[in-house]
Amino acid sequence: MEAIDPAYGTGTLLLIAAVAVALLLFLIMRVKLHAFVALVLTSVLTALAVGFPLADIPDVLAYGFADTIGSVALLVAFGVMLGRLLEVTGGAQVLADTLIGRFGERRAPLALGVAALFFGFPIFFDAGLVVFLPIILTVARRFGGSLLLYALPAAGAFAAMHAMTPPHPGPVAAAEALDGNIGVTMLVGIPIGVVAWYAGVVPISRLMGARIALDVPNALFGEVRDEHGRAAGPGGEAAGPGRAQAGPAVAAGPGEGGAPRPALGERPPAFGTVLALLLVPLVLISCDTVVDTLTTAGTIDEGEDWAEFLGLLGNTPVALLITVLAAILLLGRPRASSMAQVTGLVDEALGPVCSIILITGAGGMFGGVLELSGIGAALSDSLADLGFSLVVQAFVISALLRVAQGSATVALTTTAGLIAGPVAEAQPGDLKISLLVVAIAAGATVLSHVNDSGFWLVSRFFGMDEKTTLRTWTVVETTLGLAAFLLTLLVWPLA
Template sequence: MEPIEPVFGARTLLLIAAVAVALLLFLIMKVRLHAFIALVLVSLLTAIAAGIPLADVPAALTFGFADTLGSVALLVGFGVMLGRLLEVTGGAQVLADTLINRFGEKRAPFALGVAALIFGLPIFFDAGLVIFLPIILTVARRFGGSVLYYALPAAGAFAAMHALVPPHPGPVAAGTSLGGDIGLILVINLPIAIIAWYVGVYLVSKVLGRRIDVAVTDLLFGPVNGGGTATKVAAPSFAVVLGLLLIPLVLIGINTVLTTLIAAGNLEESTVADAFILLGNTPVALLIALLAAIVLLGTRGRTLNDTMSLLDESLGPICSIILITGAGGMFGGVLELSGIGAALTSSLSGVGIPLLLQAFVISTALRVAQGSATVALTTTAGLIASQAGELGDVQIALLVTAIAAGATVLSHVNDSGFWLVSRFFGMDVKTTLKTWTVMETTLGVTAFVVAAMVWPLVS
């Protein structure tokens, strides 16, 4: 669905967006209205207030909802079933124990974050978070304390890699629009992403973990040690568990590399390439990993019927997560279609500030307005592409960093990732704003500061 022609000026549209966000927070945090109901209601009211024709309002609502569910529902469903098998059979505990034995208890959060940085290079944020969820929760259960100590370093690592580093679609699209060298962008943005993660995520997570105690949730994986469904059999080996996790990671990585090479014109399409791209499609890769887990883990000490019952039980608690995440996408979609994001960028693009800062500010404004980091990246790159014509490849790479940094900060209620983190780790909206939103902001600001420090050296 294409954005409508705005019927109001930029100031009016921005006022509508501000009121919509304030109303949503009021309904969820003060009235205690269910987040799914509140998101749909505010999306409906925003669409009407922004001047979307009444006949087009239903399509506008389903635009963002369907788009988000299409990418999230299968991931969460397959990922939770895989995670449940890992948790109940002791596989997650094996991975957790291995991490602890190698790095020690005090370094467990750091180890989780480093592992997520490595695995986050080829796979998207939401897929990585789903795959790592049983490991994060198992480590948190073992040592106690706030789950933030363990969740934020890993989730922040996936967020940093997804936003800043090729071959993820946002930085690749931005680099292409600016005429940059994707390989050089990877070389420059990878160390910046690591620095930004350490300063803006890992160190910040220590502070947030001390100040805010978030209990380990039983929402996805049931009581500790699997409750009554656990069967007393020997846990699988570390090699088996690691192999199961590597199946989707390797397949998705192959998909990402092949897609990038074909898009860049360095590889021709073929039946073999298409087959590997299909196998590396995230839901398909997770399905393959789940089937392998059923064969290798699901038949250990239980019948196939018992395993299917276990997987069926694991899906019930996540219906709320999927619906809320889809409704968050609905709200972001309405903001995008109503022209609010375009109004924001048009009011900022001609301000006359330095190009690097302009890129960061415009991307931040788009991120706040419509929620999607990828949309903020690609749109901002298109808006400033004409000003990047005389820049060198290193400057263009830093410009991509600034855009990605702005597209990372201030994740809030119109971002589907905000709701995934909120529900996966059992946090209410207020707590998520005080933790995830703060951490995303420190991550993005740190990346921008590093780029700004390097910029004069290459200008």
């Protein structure tokens, strides 16, 4: 759908958006209305307030909801199936033990973040977070303390890679709009993204983990049962000083050396098997992103059969489907008494994520209403001539668009289009254009809040209420974006 012609001025539209956000927070945090109901209700009221024709409002609501849920539902469903199999077979524990063995117990959060940077290079934020979730939860259960210590570095790493580095679609689209070189943008975006993560996410995560207690949610993957239908054992009971038992992912009774025993059989998979499974979506999705990038650059002719086949295999839901099937064959079936037991385990994993999918879709609905309301266009027109330097203008416009309508992708592409004219007149080199892309991405990262579907995904995956998510994830996204922008400013005079 296309945005309507605004019936009000920019100031009025921004006021409507601010009142809508305030109403949503009031309904959820004070009235305690379910987030899904509150999001849909606020979306309807906002659509009425900005002046959509009454007959068009159902389509307006469906626009953001369908777009978001269409991508999130399959990712979350296949992701929790994979996570369930990794949990109950001991695969997540094996991977966690290996990571900690290499980095050390005190560096467990850093180990998760570094691994997420590697996996996040070709994989979208939400897909990477879904695949990595069981590992984050397993490490957090093992060492205890606030979940934030382990969750925020990993989630922040995925966010940094997704926002700032090609071949992710946002920076690629911005580079194209500015006539930049995608290869140079990648060479610039990767180091800035990594340093911004280390400077803007890691220390803040430690601080928040020390101050805000957040327990590991046990409900996400459901209750594990053994082959006799018995509960797999106590979840979250103390397993020694400073450690928590692996809860829903273990069978009753200790294995060798007192370590938790997998719920499916007594033979945890080899580290190589688990790593190979995690590399399946990484390789497949990488093929898709590389082919897309080369096609966009004109290196590969559009419509090549082999390229389209790789694109199909690398489509994120298809890649995750293939990974789940491989996990069933390599992890689940060899350790289960029957295929029915494996099916029962993955089926139980789907129940708890229904709420996550609906709330995330409703968050997309709210963001879609704001996008189609013309708020972004009106704000863009008023910001077109700020009088700042190009790099500052890129960040400010992108940040304001991000806050106003929620979508980082819309903020990226709209800002790039707005400054494309001045950039063409200035004729900067490829390096400065790449820095402009990073500045735009930095602005599109800050201040994730209730009009951003990613906000709700993080909130529900890590079992946080809205207030805690605003105090943690919103702050981390903001410090990440600010760190990236400051790095860009430091390099700008040298380019």
